[in-house]
Amino acid sequence: MYSYTIIERVKTETIHEKLHNFDEHTGKRNIVKLVVDDSFDFVMAGIEAIIDDQITKSFRAEELASWNLLTRTSFTYTHINWKLTFLWIAGFLFRYFFLFPIRFVTFFVGFSLMALLTFIIGFIPNKRIKSFLNHHAMCMCMRILARSISAIIRFKNRENRAVKSGICVANHTSPTDVLILSCDNCYAMIGQRQEGMLGLMQQLLSRSADHIWFERTEANDRRKVIQRLQDHVDDPNKLPILIFPEGTCINNTSVMMFKKGSFEVVGSTIYPIAMKYDSRLGDAFWNSSEQSYGEYLFQMMTSWAITCDVWYLPAISRMDGESAIDFARRVKHTIAEKGGLVDLEWDGQLKRTKVPPKLIAEHQRLYWGYLSNLASFSGSSES
Structure with a gap:
């Protein structure tokens, strides 16, 4: 017997925390190891952005927890049973006529x-x-x-x-x-x-x-x-x-x-x-x-x-x-x-335009500051 449950999605904030809340007093790490470890975090953040990014969903109608008998919020609910279909038709006639x-x-x-x-x-x-x-x-x-x-x-x-x-x-x-x-x-x-x-x-x-x-x-x-x-x-x-x-x-x-x-x-x-x-x-x-x-x-x-x-x-x-x-x-x-x-x-104009170069450069600058403080550019590593 199968049980159907909702899997709660836990969004990671690893990249954001690294770029904004890193500890400058942490021991230096090898640059190669640090970049390789960060690559996995960047890949995960990219996949999360594709699945459910903060920008795109802000430009779509808000998703409701329950149906309000409007077809523009959900059309599939009208056919669950005849009682709900009747209520929807009655509401449609009342609203439009x-x-x-x-x-x-x-x-x-x-x-x-x-x-x-x-x-x-x-x-x-x-x-x-x-x-x-x-x-x-x-x-x-x-x-x-x-x-x-x-x-x-x-x-x-x-x-x-x-x-x-x-x-x-x-x-x-x-x-x-x-x-x-x-x-x-x-x-x-x-x-x-x-x-x-x-x-x-x-x-x-x-x-x-x-x-x-x-x-x-x-x-x-x-x-x-x-x-x-x-x-x-x-x-x-x-x-x-x-x-x-x-x-x-x-x-x-x-x-x-x-x-x-x-x-x-x-x-x-x-x-x-x-x-x-x-x-x-x-x-x-x-x-x-x-x-x-x-x-x-x-x-x-x-x-x-x-x-x-x-x-x-x-x-x-x-x-x-x-x-x-x-x-x-x-x-x-x-x-x-x-x-x-x-x-x-985020800039709301991303709704109509591509990501501006200055925004990309800003994130690159943040990551470079993170590397400069935590990475050792020599062959040795202290941690």
Whole structure:
């Protein structure tokens, strides 16, 4: 008689420990023996990365422990028995033929109202009145749009919300993040100019407030982008600016490397925001490599609901002598810890590009430092 059990996978961290936590006071070892021993660890780490690496799974929809009656999370469960099949069919009819029409009408009303109000507010010359009306109009429209996906949002520690001209940074799952956060506060946005529906949204938002949209060619010129960000922060009358330093959408299980640009702004205060979605009723992750924004929006409107917890964390300032990179890492760790997310040092752009040579060179430098401290380059060995 056979028994079926799950074999627990224990991931080794030998290479990481060797490169970052080696003991410099350990006796010298023969270089040949040391390299041969390390070769097995590198091979094992490579096989583990092929089977289940930290990067690839962060760009796929989160795997659920139990099925939520959505075919996009698991299609095979629909045929286990007739009762489950009946529940799935009933849920399908309810979501597509009852919830979706109501949500679509709600979205149309919210979108049309936002277009109308931003058009009117754009003609108001008085900046103070314009800012006041824009704040309330945006929060109202975003709350209506949030109803179109049945968003359930829990805001926590609201006393830590950003004030004028501050910089807000948050982990990034999808464009829905902006919708969620704008239900509770009004922000200025920064990002690359888009086309289609997202591009239309950018045009509407720019009518009533100052946002920073840059062309693809400008995105490669960090100095121009940072200068525009600095000019925005230096103006006390501008809205707090919302930035997603990861630069790409992650599936809300981890936080990847924060780009240092927004942390180089002189004299700015960072307001961290941690966002954690509950995928049991609907997955908010947008895989832009596989689906258009229209397809993603349709997926949101046919889910059960979108549930999100938002934590406003205490403001953080850059310490004396702290580099922009270290500051970004400190803020990222704070967000990951509060949201219960895995803190990764990998660049999210690996989703679209190959591993950059500088990253390979960095690991080579670490291994050379390890060898230089522990290896004996003579024929003798002390251990």
